[in-house]
Amino acid sequence: MEKRKINIVDTTLRDGSHAVSHSFTVDQVTAVAEGLDKVGVSLIELSHGDGITGSSVNYGFSKTNEIELLKAAGKVVKNAKLTVLLLPGIGTIEDLQEAKENGAQAVRVATHVTEADIAIQHIKYAKSIGMMTVGFLMMSHMASPEKIVEQAKIFVDCGADYINLADSAGYMLTDDVRARVSALQNAVDIPIGFHSHNNLGLSVANSIAAVEEGATYLDATCRGLGAGAGNTQNEVLCAVLDRLGYDTEVNLNGIMDVAEEIVEPIMQRPQVINTASLMLGYAGxxxxxxxxxxxxxxxxxxxxxxxxxxxxxxxxxxxxxxxxxxxxxxxxxxxxx
Amino acid sequence: MEKRKINIVDTTLRDGSHAVSHSFTVDQVTAVAEGLDKVGVSLIELSHGDGITGSSVNYGFSKTNEIELLKAAGKVVKNAKLTVLLLPGIGTIEDLQEAKENGAQAVRVATHVTEADIAIQHIKYAKSIGMMTVGFLMMSHMASPEKIVEQAKIFVDCGADYINLADSAGYMLTDDVRARVSALQNAVDIPIGFHSHNNLGLSVANSIAAVEEGATYLDATCRGLGAGAGNTQNEVLCAVLDRLGYDTEVNLNGIMDVAEEIVEPIMQRPQVINTASLMLGYAGxxxxxxxxxxxxxxxxxxxxxxxxxxxxxxxxxxxxxxxxxxxxxxxxxxxxx
Structure with missing residues (x-):
């Protein structure tokens, strides 16, 4: 039997940005992006943690202008798609155009789970300029499966290439994930992705549950680098997917090396579940x-x-x-x- | 509907001992044991990481004699049962007698998953002197569900109070846990427990799966303190069990405080999944x-x-x-x- 393909979306250089106070340098981005590209991840996301042009007094200033970072990554990424995150209200259509001109091939347009409509113009524009375009629903524990289907259909109607469901608070239990992903799987014809945080120690298990319900894109970061308890740990996720017989096309020894040799030295603190992040995940x-x-x-x-x-x-x-x-x-x- | 009771077995002071090079002091043990007792865990395990009298050139010397540690814990533990681990071949019946005289009310007798018979005399003796007695199968990923049932019945026949299944290498996928616990649940009449390591990031999910298949005892350690990737993180496990509607009788704020205020300051390094522990879990x-x-x-x-x-x-x-x-x-x- 042919192994089912799961696309690994590495967001170390975007969601991980929160955990290093948005301090990524050109050298760091070059090394991480080159490493990730060589080992075979499908998409490499790079932006301020709050999306392009998130750099601000509200969300924290980036040490290096993200256009410089995009250019650097663009030079070394050969096989993966380089993607940015865009939150309507923070990033604009002009910002997206600039990101594309500087190397972004894809964009994930993210809204609160009940506000997909604020992404319509961004998604349509991204499609019109030939970018791979993803509709991204944040805090998806706060909406029922039915509501999520309704919102996802807004993305589908705009021409999004896939829908990404995010458990932004690390709140969801495994059955919460199953209910939401299976409802989407039954209702829309485009692929589904899942983004998890580890506040309840369930990020790997929830990602696997999403795959079992039909998801084919999984977000992860090397060493789990991310705000609070961090994201799904990429190298661990790849090991578990491999053991379960899925094909990520990611070289397992390679992703372990990227995590240990390139990402770990950049980290400012180890990614653990402390009381604050556990409380956030417990309360949602x-x-x-x-x-x-x-x-x-x-x-x-x-x-x-x-x-x-x-x-x-x-x-x-x-x-x-x-x-x-x-x-x-x-x-x-x-x-x- | 009455909530199902799950007994939390905290093994911070036993399995966690590996992660601090067996350096627990009387003051540390007193503080941890008192904290755990107050917040409502069912059993508190305390021994050298490799069981009583594990202190040796082979397994690492304990900084403080464990009889002194047992005495200290015995003074402050009022509601929980104080338990020791015993590996036949390392600990002896005389050692067990001494542990009982110094405060141990329970013993978990641990063998490789296919060698339950070397525990027969220890279990019978422990029962004869009135101790709560647990048959503990290590490395249980290395035996089939049928083999595990056969081995568990040896413990049952000796009068063990419950069977504890351990995923010592952190190798098991969730379905591996389900197959083994459900086979036991169908075959034996005594309670079942589960002990997990986090090498594949699945320790919380696998513990929940064990409960769903009928287990009523779960091992965990505060902050996940343990060898390699560490154990199931107790405060996270309790939060997830609470969210799922199980009754652990553990005060959730309390166990978070014990983890943060008492255990975390003792730790020598944060408990993360590094490449070495991921490799061990992947390979088993x-x-x-x-x-x-x-x-x-x-x-x-x-x-x-x-x-x-x-x-x-x-x-x-x-x-x-x-x-x-x-x-x-x-x-x-x-x-x-």
Whole structure:
């Protein structure tokens, strides 16, 4: 029987950017991109962690202009597709044009799981200029399988090449992944991808579950480099996929070497599941809530975990940080009773 | 519906001992054991990493005599059962008697997965002196479900209180766990436990799979402290079990605090999946093979990973380290052709 092909999308140089405070240099990017290309990953994603032109006071400044980084990667990437991430509202169509001119062959346009419509013009434009184009739904634990299908169809109608589902908070249990990927698999005719974070220690298992339900693209980073608990660890994922009989076309010894010899020396700290990232994954909230939550917890003498769990229950999303203080106040009043 | 009870067996002070070169002090053990007891784990395992009286030139000397450590833990453990590990051939019946006199209320008698019969006298003796007694099968990926049932029945016939299955090499895929635990569940009437290592990033998922197949005891360590890639991370496991609706009786905030405030400061290095531990998990071989394999690889100019994979294929077990050089020689001859 022919082995099923799984495309490995390495996002070390994009999601991993968060974990090194967006400090990637031209030399580092060249070494990582060249290594990843040689070992056979399908797509190499490179951008500020929050997508192209994310470099800002809000999201953290990049040490090196990402156009310079793209040019450097473009010189060494021969077989993989070089891709950027774009969040409508942060990156623009003009930015995308510039990224393409400097080496990007693909773009993943990412929105909150219920807001696919803000990506329509970006996806249509990317297709019109001949780029591989991916519709990317973030925080997908916050929507039902039915809602996700509805949103994914918006991407399909714009001509997206595949749909990528992201468990951005590392919140999903394996059955949550199965329900969402299988619903998509039954409803759309384009390929499905999955992006996982390891806050609950389930990123490899959830990625495998996604594949079992039909996904053919998997995001991962070398050594799991990424915000908080980090992403699915690429070299581990490839080893497990190999043991299960899938074909990633990635050379297993090669990806282990890229992780150990090229990425590990760049890392500022080891990628572990600490209490803060476990709490975020358990509660299913944005990492941007953490600092506000600690402050509110101190003010109202609460355990920050109780606030996070309450924020998760209320399904609060990024941008609603101001409400954390209200939630903390309510909890403290309740405790008094 | 009543939540199903899962017993958490914390082995930070036993399997975690490997990762700190058996250097636990009386103060450290007192703090960890007291913390674990307060938050509600069911069993607290404490011994040299290789079981009682493992302290030796072969297995590494303990900094502090384990009888002193047992006494210290015994003073602070009020609700959990304090347990020791015993490997027949290393620990003896006299050692077990001494451990009991100094605070051990339970013993887990561990053998290679095909050698349960060497534990018969130890289990019978432990039961005769009123200890909770567990039959523990190591390297259980190396035997079929049928073989494991046969071996587990030896433990049952001696009066063991539960059977613990260990994926000592972190090799098993989730379906391997399901096949073994479900076979046991169908064949024996005593509870089943599962012990996992994280070499393939699957320890939490595999522990959950074991529970879904009927296991009611799960081994874990705070922050995953353990040899190589480490064990199932206790606080993460408890969070996932809680999300899934199981009752561990462990206070989730409490176990997070024990991990962060008491165990993390003791750790000598963060618990990550590096290339060496990934290779061991991928190949399914003992960590004691690693050094010999590196030497043989250098001598014969081979990639050590190719040797490890071949050792795994030949199902070599601990004690056969001398044969590594023969395997390397054969591989190098094959490469010449």
């Amino acid at each position: 909230v944005y990492s941007s809530f953490l600092l506000h939550t600690y402050k509110a917890a101190e003010k109202f003498r609460l355990n920050p975990r109780d606030i996070l769990v309450e924020l998760g229950k209320r399904r609060m999303v990024g941008g609603q940080e101001d409400m954390i203080i209200d939630v903390a106040f309510e909890l403290s009043q309740k405790n008094k009773k | 071989v003992y960590s004691s093979f690693l050094l010999h394999t590196y030497k043989a690889a250098e001598k014969f100019r081979l990639n050590p990973r190719d040797i490890l994979v071949e050792l795994g294929k030949r199902r070599m077990v601990g004690g056969q380290e001398d044969m590594i050089i023969d395997v390397a020689f054969e591989l190098s001859q094959k490469n010449k052709k």
